[in-house]
Amino acid sequence: MFVNVNAHPGSKPKALGELGQLSRARIILSEFKYDRGTEIYGQDEPAEYIYQVIEGAVRSHKLLSDGRRQIGAFHLNGDIFGLENGAEHRFTAEAIVDTTVRLTKRCSLEHVAESDAQVALDLLSMTTSNLQHAEDHMLLLGRKTSLERVAAFLLEMDRRLSAAGVMALPMCRRDIADYLGLTLETVSRALSQLHSKGILGFLGQTQRQIVLRDRERLADLDL
Amino acid sequence: MFVNVNAHPGSKPKALGELGQLSRARIILSEFKYDRGTEIYGQDEPAEYIYQVIEGAVRSHKLLSDGRRQIGAFHLNGDIFGLENGAEHRFTAEAIVDTTVRLTKRCSLEHVAESDAQVALDLLSMTTSNLQHAEDHMLLLGRKTSLERVAAFLLEMDRRLSAAGVMALPMCRRDIADYLGLTLETVSRALSQLHSKGILGFLGQTQRQIVLRDRERLADLDL
C-alpha cells in the first residue's frame, strides 16, 4: 500500500522545521504519491496519518448533503495537514495535482506527545496556525465582497507560492470559488476585472500563471 | 484592578474540567466582572490573560477597516476564550451582558506547559475545539443560505444554553447577523418565517426567549 522512499531534505525550511522536530522524536516518516484528483482521506474516516506536502498541492473540503462544497484550505509545499485531535478527519483531502507527501502515524505521535511537552507544544503551534487561518477566512467569507475575496486570495497565494514574481496556481477556478464562497464565474469576472485594470497579468495561455503588476492597488482591495 | 473572589465550583462541568486541570498546575485564578457592552480585550493587544465565562456572555469579533464586523464566536457559561498562541489577541472580546469571568495569566500557563506535557495537551485540546468550530463556521458562511444559517444558529444555541426547552438569547439581532454573515433584517425575516411555520415560538415580549417547537424540521434545514 505505502511505498517507502528515502526521506530527502525537504524544500520548505519553515514547516519542515516542525516535522523535523517530530522526526527528532523518532517517528517513522515515509513518502507516498497521489495522482491528481485522487482522495487522500475522507471526512469522518479515522485519522490514521498526518501528512506533509513534499511536492504538489492538496485541497481540504467539506460537503453539504446537496453537493455544495467549501474548501477550508489549500496545502502547498511544506504544509502539514491531516492533523486532527479527535479520532476522525474533519475534511476530505484530495490531491489537486500529482502530489508527493510524507506521512507519519498519528497514534505514535500522540503517544510521544503524552510525555514530551515540546512535541505537544509543536502540535499546539501547528493547530494554532490552522486556527488563525480559519479565523481570518471566516471574516473573508462572512463580510468581504467578491473582489475583496479574490484580492485576498491572490495575495495569499503570492505569499505562499510566488517564485520570481509569478505564481503558478495549481487549482482551477472552481476550487478557488469553493475556497472563497463564490461561483467560478464570479471568480473569473473578478480576475478579468483586475486584469483589465492592469493590476495583474496572465502568462502563457492557461490562465493559471499570474503575475501581480500592482501589489499596492491589490492590497488596497484587501481591507 | 482585579477583584479576587473565591473560586466556586462552576456550572459547566466539561470546560471547567479543562481549567480545573490548569488549576491543578497551581495557576492563579481570579474573578472579574465586566458591564454589558464593555471591551474585555482588543484585537492586537498583548494577550496577557486567558478567560473563562462564569456568568454572562461574550462575543469575539474582527473588524474590517470600514466597520464591517464578523463575530467569530459567542462564549457562554463555562467557555474558555482569549487563548492565543502568539503574543496578541486576534479578536476583540466584549461582554454582551453583565459578565463574570475567571482569568489567569497567560505567561504562567505557558511556562507550565513547557515542562508539563499534560497541560500542553489540554491547551491543544482547547485550541482544537476552537478550530473545529471555526471549520464548521466556514462552511456555514461560505455555502449556506440565510435560512440554513439561522437554523444552524438556533440548533447551536439550543445545544449550548437551552434550559427546560427554552433558550434565552443574550445577544441582539445585530450580533446574530454579524455571527452569521447576514444583516439583522435578514435574520429577523428568517426567524419570522420559522415562527409562522410553527417551528419556533417566542416567549415574553422581548423576542429573545425562543422555544423550539419542531426540532425535527429545524434539523432538516441544517444540511
Add this chain to the structure above:
DNA sequence: CGGTGGGTTGAGGTATTTCAAGGCTCGTGG
C-alpha cells in the same frame, strides 16, 4: 412623557448566482 434601543416589515436596489453560449488547449484515436 419623550427618547432610546431593540425588533419587525415592506419596497426597491444590487451583488452575486444561474443559465447559456462560445473559445481555447490538450490528449487520444483514427
Add this chain to the structure above:
DNA sequence: CCACGAGCCTTGAAATACCTCAACCCACCG
C-alpha cells in the same frame, strides 16, 4: 497529421437572494 471530445475558462443576459433604506411598533427608563 488531423479530427474530436473533454476540461477549463470567459462572457453575456436573466433571475434571485440578500441588502439597503425607511417606516413603524413596543418596552424600557430617566
